[in-house]
Amino acid sequence: MKSSCLTVLIASLATLAGAALPIAAVAQQPPIRIGLSAPLTGTGGAYGKEEEDAAKAAAAYINDAGGVLGRKIEIVVADDETSPTAGVAAARKLIDVDKVIAITGLWSSAVALAVKPVAIEKGVAVLANGSADEITQGDNKGLVWRFQTNGQDWGRAFARVVKGDGAKTASVLVLQTPFTLSQVQPFAETFKSLGGEIKDIVYFNPNQPSYRTEVEKVFSAKPDAVFVASYIPEFSAIAREVFRSGYDSKLYTYSHAADSQGKFVQNVGKEAAEGVNHVQLVPVGRSEAYKLYLKLTKQPSDALLAFGPNVFDQIVVLALAIEKSKSDKPAEFVKEFIPIANSDAPSIGDPVEALKAIRAGKPFRFAGATSDFKFKPNGDQTGLEYGHFRLHDGVSKLVGSTR
Structure with a gap:
């Protein structure tokens, strides 16, 4: 005991x-x-x-x-x-x-x-x-x-941002990956449902030596906006080509492609980056x-x-x-x-x-x-909210948001 x-x-x-x-x-x-x-x-x-x-x-x-x-x-x-x-x-x-x-x-x-x-x-x-x-x-x-x-929600969010920014016509330039491809149809369908017109959808592969052919095809049609669904290496090359060629359609892409802690601006320079739009989830900086x-x-x-x-x-x-x-x-x-x-x-x-x-x-x-x-x-x-950012003088500024 x-x-x-x-x-x-x-x-x-x-x-x-x-x-x-x-x-x-x-x-x-x-x-x-x-x-x-x-x-x-x-x-x-x-x-x-x-x-x-x-x-x-x-x-x-x-x-x-x-x-x-x-x-x-x-x-x-x-x-x-x-x-x-x-x-x-x-x-x-x-x-x-x-x-x-x-x-x-x-x-x-x-x-x-x-x-x-x-x-x-x-x-x-x-x-x-x-x-x-x-x-x-x-x-x-x-x-x-x-x-x-x-992917579906990304595509719809981009369509709302692009249409809300005043675009009546848009084209899509898309890298062939599972992530980016999943957004093409939702973007096009949502943009059309909001009264917009899709001019063209052009696909490209990773690590191409040049994107000149694809850029000429998309931008020569003079859409108001182009949604470039790609990562930072491809987007940097495309943005440089667009700038050199003097096209003035507005560019839209992901924040990880057009910001990435300043890497995009470093890649293309402030002048080529000016006015580029990018989207990502928020609240960043507020939560x-x-x-x-x-x-x-x-x-x-x-x-x-x-x-x-x-x-x-x-x-x-x-x-x-x-x-x-x-x-x-x-x-x-x-x-x-x-x-x-x-x-x-x-x-x-x-x-x-x-x-x-x-x-x-x-x-x-x-x-x-x-x-x-x-x-x-x-x-x-x-329940996600997407922030719309725009590059000005090499710095990203929040200009709006959508759900």
């Missing part, structure tokens, strides 16, 4: 000691490993470091406050080389060797589509930046979530989470970034879901994604404050760094 009482007493003291030393407990527990598949090289190489810095900053901020479930978050980074083949190889290593519970990042839609079936087979969560509609289609077993707008993201990644307070905030939100939502579900099992914690983002409760943008609310049993909803999003049942985001 005495032995039994002594055992209970020792166990109780151990429990109290553990409760009094949460940081020590974090150090003793194995980390929660989260994979980051980032385009550190290849055509998306301009954005890989941005994603890596965001993931590590979010994890460090949460770890410094005690971690999740008494454990630290460890970010395991893999270069997917912006290639589906390399992406699958990276995913297999992250899953089989590093034992990650989720794969984040996935900037390229093509890489995300290639990685998705591998992760689903292994029961690992996928949090992707790619916009191709197919990423969230099919039976994803609740494991696939998009932290970005989908609590975005300001925190900029501070933690040591960015200027007026920086305009597209993919780092997506990854920041991915790590934060994972951490909150794991804490709320009290589980590091993907099949369990993914059930908390919708409650965390969609709850009819006060918004919180600071992940540490959100973790405190979970532990105190207080209702809240997480308001993200990229946009104040909510989730659809299929893993897509909804």
Whole structure:
């Protein structure tokens, strides 16, 4: 009897000691490993470091406050080389060797589509930046979530921005990738429904030595506006060609192609960049989470970034879901994604404050760094607002927004 009482007493003291030393407990527990598949090289190489810095900053901020479930978050980074083949190889290593519970990042839609079936087979969560509609289609077993707008919504948003900017006619110059191709039909249909006319749709391939033929075909018809659906290398080359040729149709593209922390202006010069329009999710610069993201990644307070905030939100939502579900099992914690983002409760943008609310049993909803999003049942985001920016004297200025 005495032995039994002594055992209970020792166990109780151990429990109290553990409760009094949460940081020590974090150090003793194995980390929660989260994979980051980032385009550190290849055509998306301009954005890989941005994603890596965001993931590590979010994890460090949460770890410094005690971690999740008494454990630290460890970010395991893999270069997917912006290639589906390399992406699958990276995913297999992250899953089989590093034992990650989720794969984040996935900037390229093509890489995300290639990685998705591998992760689903292994029961690992996928949090992707790619916009191709197919990423969230099919039976994803609740494991696939998009932290970005989908292709259809991108296309519709661009149509509203272009038409709202006064264009009566428009053409599309589109790079052949899953991400960009998914936007052509929604753009054309929405623009027509708003009373506009589509003059032409011209496709081009990555890494062409010249885009002169495509530029001449599209711009010689003198549309009011041209939506150039491409990434920064191709858009820079096209913008230079348009400027040299003296065409005056207004240019519209993504913020990651026409801003990217000033890289586009560096590529083409202020004169060629003048008046170029670009679109991305907002509220950038206004939300609590975005300001925190900029501070933690040591960015200027007026920086305009597209993919780092997506990854920041991915790590934060994972951490909150794991804490709320009290589980590091993907099949369990993914059930908390919708409650965390969609709850009819006060918004919180600071992940540490959100973790405190979970532990105190207080209702809240997480308001993200990229946009104040909510989730659809299929893993897509909804309720997004798109900012319309215009370059003037080499600087991007917000001139309007649309939903």
